[in-house]
Structures are given as structure tokens and as C-alpha cells.
Amino acid sequence: MVEMPKQRREAKERLADLDRQITRANEAYHGQDAPEMSDADYDALVAEARAIVSAYPGLASDAPSLGKVGASPSGGFRKVSHEQPMLSLDNAFSAEDVVDFADRVRRFLSLGDDENLAFVAEPKIDGLAVALRYEGGHLVRGATRGDGQTGEDVTANLRSVDSIPKSLKNAPDVLEVRGEVYMRKEDFAALNARQEDAGGKVFANPRNAAAGSLRQLDAAVTADRPLRFFAYGWGVISDLPQDTQSGMMSWIEGLGFETTGPELGSVTDALTVYERTAERRGELPYDIDGVVYKVDRLDWQARLGMVGRAPRWAIAHKFPAERAVTRINAIDVQVGRTGKLTPVARLEPVTVGGVVVTNATLHNEDEIGRLDVRAGDLVEIQRAGDVIPQVLSVKTAPKEHAELPKFEPWTECPVCGALAVREPDEVDRRCTGGLTCRAQRVERLKHFQQRRAIDIDGLGEKTIEAFFERGWLESPADLFRLPEREEEIASLEGFGATSAANLVASVDAARSRPLGRFLFALGIRHIGEITARDLARAYGDWPAFRALLDRLAELKSGHGAAVGETEDKTAQRLNERLAEEIGVSGIGPEVAAALADFWLEEHNRETVSDLASEMKIEAEVFETKESDVSGKSVVFTGKLEAVSRDEAKAQAERLGARVSGSVSSKTDLLVAGPGAGSKLKKAESLGIEVIDEAAWLSIVEGAA
Incomplete structure (x- = not known):
């Protein structure tokens, strides 16, 4: 089936809109403890974004939020770098999703259907993730997850939580226990009653109450709040006493920590735990929003590793969304940095599952038209936690609905008064005012x-x-x-x-920031946080990356059409050539073209030069193992037999290599398995080193 340009443009615009909403929701939920959405809507946004990326892989860089964990730490606490990242989890919404997850694990590990694959299943507590570091058996530091790489030092506050041991017997020299700080439902209700009587802040739900209580600058306030802690795992540890997830959790419980009592079994057993937990969810003394499944064997967890923000060896099976009916009081508009106008529904406040929601994004005027939603309408909304609700349908009686004024698209920017136009084949309306x-x-x-x-x-x-x-x-x-x-x-x-x-x-x-953050800050179209890090990892420092920008701009300005070639074909060929010049896995023609277009604009070059005079753009440093392939570009082709292709790529990235999907003059090494074809021939013609799978595994073992 030939892909239609209109379909791709619509997908691209929709993905950009989804990314903005997801980013804002993450910051509100994780960074400010002030959610704007509900879990149901958030999960729906993420699922839709991933579906678009799956259908159009070249648009992956348009959704950097899909690779983000939590939110950056606030300025109120000292920042703490996590020695091992605190990962987020991918979600499953059905039994079929869970079975697919188990099948992916089997394929990655090359397991036969008859080989036992055991999972640990545990309730997913709706709290605030923290890491507790013990040295010599004594609690020396406690930190929030933050953005997964950097969190907040809340040691003094965590010491006031009764269920957190301050010292441990028979513990390794270094042990980092990870878990959730939470608040029981009855304690939450009592706290809100006290807050209301005292004229203080009333919290939306137990999770927000726990997060807000833990992130108090005055530890005495935290000590007065009824916080608890459940352990669900570990981070840095000097001596691993068990070889399974279930064994480690039993050992951690033996040290004096409360756990959620994880259960062990097959994927079928895990789904049974989910059904049983869902049935008694309301009876539990604390809030949960699903069940987490983890591969039990730790050696298999290590092999599976992670992809983006999440481990391959775990998944969260979320509970279905909750629904409610409320009224739309008004439809307002927000203007983004690219001029896009996003309609927002202002709702009559409604409590759904313990959370008061007041706003919902309406995405664009086509979505408003599809729903035929109007200010004054009763609408059904859906949520499952703490994120903006999804408007499912209009519930106003037909006669009353017909009397309400229809939505009229904005023809002027509500901020500057410039024309707001919608280009042909575009789903969004944009302000034409530009930087004015x-x-x-x-x-x-x-x-x-x-x-x-x-x-x-x-x-x-x-x-x-x-x-x-x-x-x-x-x-x-x-x-x-x-x-x-x-x-x-x-x-x-x-x-x-x-x-x-x-x-x-x-x-x-x-004034000093690493290259990846600097590139992301520039706001270049298609250059999200993940893409910026990938580029920084590949080029290392600003002089090298600026030289790349110069080459891209020169290539684009000097590129002409071939005889008889259409304009679209010329553009496609040019963008593919630009992507080849970049030579970084996952960086496609659209990103390459965006970089070239950005650098061809004199105003942008002046802006960056002005910034460079005020800042020190630091070289990017990534924690990888030293190996024979560090810094090299590696391509895998043919069938790999000892490990899966995904595992081989993960191995290469851990060894500091750049994995590419195509062979070019910039390729340093080709790993060829049986059945290798055109890539092998091209590598041989370019004089690139070629090795087999056994030689590759020797490199991996040598760096272990």
C-alpha cells in the first residue's frame, strides 16, 4: 500500500500534539504533584503516540516524551545522580498485551516454547518512587526518582517514615533499596479532614498527598504526615545474595522492609493474579492502578536490558479506566511555541476515582467536529489516576444540545491578533504572527x-x-x-x-551544559530529548557537531535535481543523503532535513553564536564499558543464532558502539550471520571489517 503524504502529515501533526500533552502531564504529575490529567487519558495519549510511531517509524524523534521518565528535580532540594537509572515501565492494557510481552521476552532470549519462563506478579502501588542507600547497614541517603537519572535528596524526610529501617543487620556493604512511598486510604481521608479544618491544602488523592508530604522543605512537616514505604526492588548492591527476583524480594523482606507479597508463576498464573487483585482492589487499604510482571531470573533480566526509558523484562498491566459525566463550561485556546492553537475544554469540576479534574484537551478543531462538542454540553470523561481526562462522548439531550452555539474556529490569534490559518491537509490552525x-x-x-x-x-x-x-x-x-x-x-x-x-x-x-541538553534546548523541529542525546552521543562535542551542521547545510544548498526527477523525489533523495551523512542509527531523513534547514537560516546561526559566547557547551559523556568497539559504528546483518538481533544491538550500545541499520563509508564493523546479503557485499566492497557471531560474542565476553 502506497503511503499518502496527507496521512503522514496528519500523523506527524497529531504526534507533535500528543508529545506536548504528554510532556506537560509528566511535569505536572511528577514535578509539581499537581496533576492536570488522569491516568486513563495519559495512557491513551501514550498508546496513541506509540501507535503512530509504530506505523511511521521515521517520526519517532517527534515524540521525545515517550523516552522520558518522571520529571526533572525541583530547585528546592539538592540533586542526586542515580548510579543506576530508575526506570519507568511500559504498559499493558489487556491479557493479549501481556501474552505479547511474554512472547517478546521469549524471542529476545531465543527460548523454546517448552522452556519455563517464570514471572513475579505484584500490585502496582500508586505512590512516589524513591531509592534508599545503605552503607555498612546504615541509611545514608534517600532520593526521589526525578527524571530517572537525577532525583532530589530527601534523606531527612525519609528518615521520619516509620516503615523505613534506619539500620540493617547482615546487609551488604552497599545496598540501595527501591520502592514507593505511599499513604493509606484512611490516613489520607484523616489528613484531608485536618487540612480542611486548618484552612490548608486539600489533596486530590493519596498519591499526591504522599508526594506533597515527602517533598516538604521542612522535614518536621513530613514527620507529621502518615507516610509508609513498600519495597519493590533494588539498585546498586555490592553483593547480590540471590539469583531471582522472587528470592531477592524475600531477602529484602527479611531485612525488615514491607513488600507487596509478590507471587511467582507462569504468564497464565500472572494473569490470574491480575484478575484476583482487580476484584479485591476496593478492599485494599492503599491505592493501586494495576499489576506489575517481572521476569524472575536475574541473569535473563540482565540479558534483556532496557529499551529507551523502560526495562524489557517488566511490564505494568493497568486496570481499566474510570468514567464520569460533567459539563463543559467553556472552550479556550492555548498558543504554543510553533504557533499552534490547541483548544482546551474547561470542565465543571468532577471527582473521578478520588481525583478532581477541571480541564481536557480537545486536540484540534477536527476532534471537536467529530464529537460535535459545544460549550455547555454534558460529556462523559474517562480517567484512571491523575492525568487530563479524555472526552468520550456528548451526553446532552439532543434538543438541548441543538440549542447550544456551535464551536467556531478561531480566525485570529487570541494573544497577538494575527491571522490564525489552517493550511490545506493540516489538522491544526496556527498563528501567523511568528516571533512577533x-x-x-x-x-x-x-x-x-x-x-x-x-x-x-x-x-x-x-x-x-x-x-x-x-x-x-x-x-x-x-x-x-x-x-x-x-x-x-x-x-x-x-x-x-x-x-x-x-x-x-x-x-x-x-552557563555550562552538556551538548545533548543544549541541542534539545534550541527547539529545532523533530529534535526531541532522545534524538538530541543520540546526536550528542555520536558526535561528542560542539565543534564536531557544528562541523556536521556546516556539512549538512552545504550539501542541501548545493543539491540539484536529476534529469526528469520530480520535486518530491529530489527532496526525498536529498534528505536520505543528509541522513547518511549523519550516520546515526534512528536518525532518519526528516531529522536530517530539519537540522540542515535550521543551520541554513542566518538568524539561527546568529542565535547559536550568541549563545556560545555566553555558555560553555560541554562534551557529552556516557557511561559505557571500554571495549574494542567503543566509539565505532557497528551493523548487524543475517541471522544470529546464539542471541537475538535486539540483544546483540543492546550489547553493542553497552560497549559504547553506535548501532546503525545500514552500511556506509562510516561503518567500522559488520557482524554477519548466515544469510547475509547486500549489506555484506557492500561492506566487502568498501573494505569494512567483517566478523561472524562467534567473534562478536568474544568481544562482548572480553569486555565483561
């Missing part, structure tokens, strides 16, 4: 300094807006010139000398 539109300029500044990018502590969205209004921020580089305005900042309401000095110190501290 305050919303777009401000949103680009917010993107540049967000936590996953440049991350200037103490410079929030409202402060950026205030500084922009005063004319202090015209470009990203102006953020680094704020120290020149320290006295003016100190005179502003809400600041003062100390706050201004702290902001100046934060700006100076942010």
Missing part, C-alpha cells in the same frame, strides 16, 4: 530554559513572562545577561536582594 507573537516568543524561551534543557533554578514561567514584558528577554542568550540587571530584579515585587542574588547565581551555574 508574544506567546510564541515566550514559549520558546520557556522551552529553552526548561528543566530538561538549560534549567535555570528559580526562573519559572511567570518570571520569564514578567521579564519579557519588561523587554529584558528578546532571545535565549538574554537569559545569561540577567546578572547585569541584578539591582533592577531586586527592586521588583516578590524578589529582593537575596532572591535576585540567588537567581544570578543560578544563571551563572547554568
Whole structure:
């Protein structure tokens, strides 16, 4: 079937919209403990985004949120780097999804149908993930998950949680226990009653109450909250006493930790645990939103490794979404940094599963038309946790619905008044104001300094807006010139000398950032967080990457059409050539074209040059094992017999190699199994080193 350009464009636009919503939901849920959505809607957004990426693999870089864990740590606590990443989990929503997961594990490990594959099944507690580090049997540090790489040091607060042992007997020299801080339902109800009586904050649900209580700057407040801890795993450990997940959890329980009592069995047994747990979910004293399945054997977990943000050896089987009916009071619009207008439904507050929801994205005007939703309508919404609800259908009586005014698309930008147009074959309407539109300029500044990018502590969205209004921020580089305005900042309401000095110190501290975060901060189209890291990993430092940009711009500006070639064919051939020049696995023609287009624009080169004069762009450093293939480009072809292709690629990445799907002059090594064809011939013609699977496994074993 020939792919239609219109279908791809619509998929691309929809994916960008989904990515924005997922990113915002992650920050609200994990970073601010103030959810804007519900789990059901969040899961639906992620599932839709992954379906689009599955159908159009070349669009993967348009959804960096799919590779993100949690949210960046706030500025209120000291930051802690996790020696081993605290991963998130992929989700399953049906028994078929779980069986597919088990089949993927078998294929990856090359297991026969008759070989026993045991799983541990445990309730998925709806709490805040933390890591507890013990040295010599004593608790020395406790940290939140944060973004999976960096969390918040909340040691003093965690010491006040009664169910967390402060010392351990017969523990290894170093042990990191991981688990969830949570609050029981009855304790949550009692806390909210006290808060309401005292005129304090009333929490939406037990998870938010637990997260908000743990992340108090005053540890005495945390100590007054009824927090508990369940252990579900471990991180760094100096001596592994067991060789299975179930054995390790029994051992951890023996050290004095509470666990959720994981059960062991086949995939069929695991599904039985799910059904039984779902039936008694309401009877449990704490909130859960599903059941987690983990491969029991630790040696198989090690082989499976992880992909993106999640381990291949575990999955969360989520419970079905909950629903409610509420009224849409108004339909508003938000303007993004690219000028896209996103309609948002303002809901009559409604509690669904213990969470009060007030907003829902309506995606675009086509979605509004499909639902025929209008301000004043009763609508059914769906959620399963803490994320923006999905509008399922209109429930207003037909006669009443017909009397409501139909939705009229915006023809002007609500921020700057410029025309808002919808191009042919586009699903979104965009403001034509460009950088003259305050919303777009401000949103680009917010993107540049967000936590996953440049991350200037103490410079929030409202402060950026205030500084922009005063004319202090015209470009990203102006953020680094704020120290020149320290006295003016100190005179502003809400600041003062100390706050201004702290902001100046934060700006100076942010002048050094690694290449990957810098590239992401630039806001280049299609260059999300994951793609930026991949590029940084491949090129290492800014001079090398700038040289690449120069080559891409030169190639594009000097490229012409072949005789009789259509314009589309010329563009396709050029973009493929640009991607080949980059030579990084997963970086396709669209990303390559976006980089070339960005660097061909003189304004962008000036902006980056201005930034480089204010910043130190650090070389990217990745933790990998030293090996004979570190820094080299490796291609696998043919049938591998001892390990699966996915496992071989994972091995190569752990050894510091770059895995590519095609052979080019930049390829250093080809691993060829039986049945190797055109890739082998091309490698031989280019004089590239070729080895078989046995030789590859020798390289892997030599680096172990």
C-alpha cells in the first residue's frame, strides 16, 4: 500500500500534539504533584503516540516524551545522580498485551516454547518512587526518582517514615533499596479532614498527598504526615545474595522492609493474579492502578536490558479506566511555541476515582467536529489516576444540545491578533504572527530554559513572562545577561536582594551544559530529548557537531535535481543523503532535513553564536564499558543464532558502539550471520571489517 503524504502529515501533526500533552502531564504529575490529567487519558495519549510511531517509524524523534521518565528535580532540594537509572515501565492494557510481552521476552532470549519462563506478579502501588542507600547497614541517603537519572535528596524526610529501617543487620556493604512511598486510604481521608479544618491544602488523592508530604522543605512537616514505604526492588548492591527476583524480594523482606507479597508463576498464573487483585482492589487499604510482571531470573533480566526509558523484562498491566459525566463550561485556546492553537475544554469540576479534574484537551478543531462538542454540553470523561481526562462522548439531550452555539474556529490569534490559518491537509490552525507573537516568543524561551534543557533554578514561567514584558528577554542568550540587571530584579515585587542574588547565581551555574541538553534546548523541529542525546552521543562535542551542521547545510544548498526527477523525489533523495551523512542509527531523513534547514537560516546561526559566547557547551559523556568497539559504528546483518538481533544491538550500545541499520563509508564493523546479503557485499566492497557471531560474542565476553 502506497503511503499518502496527507496521512503522514496528519500523523506527524497529531504526534507533535500528543508529545506536548504528554510532556506537560509528566511535569505536572511528577514535578509539581499537581496533576492536570488522569491516568486513563495519559495512557491513551501514550498508546496513541506509540501507535503512530509504530506505523511511521521515521517520526519517532517527534515524540521525545515517550523516552522520558518522571520529571526533572525541583530547585528546592539538592540533586542526586542515580548510579543506576530508575526506570519507568511500559504498559499493558489487556491479557493479549501481556501474552505479547511474554512472547517478546521469549524471542529476545531465543527460548523454546517448552522452556519455563517464570514471572513475579505484584500490585502496582500508586505512590512516589524513591531509592534508599545503605552503607555498612546504615541509611545514608534517600532520593526521589526525578527524571530517572537525577532525583532530589530527601534523606531527612525519609528518615521520619516509620516503615523505613534506619539500620540493617547482615546487609551488604552497599545496598540501595527501591520502592514507593505511599499513604493509606484512611490516613489520607484523616489528613484531608485536618487540612480542611486548618484552612490548608486539600489533596486530590493519596498519591499526591504522599508526594506533597515527602517533598516538604521542612522535614518536621513530613514527620507529621502518615507516610509508609513498600519495597519493590533494588539498585546498586555490592553483593547480590540471590539469583531471582522472587528470592531477592524475600531477602529484602527479611531485612525488615514491607513488600507487596509478590507471587511467582507462569504468564497464565500472572494473569490470574491480575484478575484476583482487580476484584479485591476496593478492599485494599492503599491505592493501586494495576499489576506489575517481572521476569524472575536475574541473569535473563540482565540479558534483556532496557529499551529507551523502560526495562524489557517488566511490564505494568493497568486496570481499566474510570468514567464520569460533567459539563463543559467553556472552550479556550492555548498558543504554543510553533504557533499552534490547541483548544482546551474547561470542565465543571468532577471527582473521578478520588481525583478532581477541571480541564481536557480537545486536540484540534477536527476532534471537536467529530464529537460535535459545544460549550455547555454534558460529556462523559474517562480517567484512571491523575492525568487530563479524555472526552468520550456528548451526553446532552439532543434538543438541548441543538440549542447550544456551535464551536467556531478561531480566525485570529487570541494573544497577538494575527491571522490564525489552517493550511490545506493540516489538522491544526496556527498563528501567523511568528516571533512577533508574544506567546510564541515566550514559549520558546520557556522551552529553552526548561528543566530538561538549560534549567535555570528559580526562573519559572511567570518570571520569564514578567521579564519579557519588561523587554529584558528578546532571545535565549538574554537569559545569561540577567546578572547585569541584578539591582533592577531586586527592586521588583516578590524578589529582593537575596532572591535576585540567588537567581544570578543560578544563571551563572547554568552557563555550562552538556551538548545533548543544549541541542534539545534550541527547539529545532523533530529534535526531541532522545534524538538530541543520540546526536550528542555520536558526535561528542560542539565543534564536531557544528562541523556536521556546516556539512549538512552545504550539501542541501548545493543539491540539484536529476534529469526528469520530480520535486518530491529530489527532496526525498536529498534528505536520505543528509541522513547518511549523519550516520546515526534512528536518525532518519526528516531529522536530517530539519537540522540542515535550521543551520541554513542566518538568524539561527546568529542565535547559536550568541549563545556560545555566553555558555560553555560541554562534551557529552556516557557511561559505557571500554571495549574494542567503543566509539565505532557497528551493523548487524543475517541471522544470529546464539542471541537475538535486539540483544546483540543492546550489547553493542553497552560497549559504547553506535548501532546503525545500514552500511556506509562510516561503518567500522559488520557482524554477519548466515544469510547475509547486500549489506555484506557492500561492506566487502568498501573494505569494512567483517566478523561472524562467534567473534562478536568474544568481544562482548572480553569486555565483561
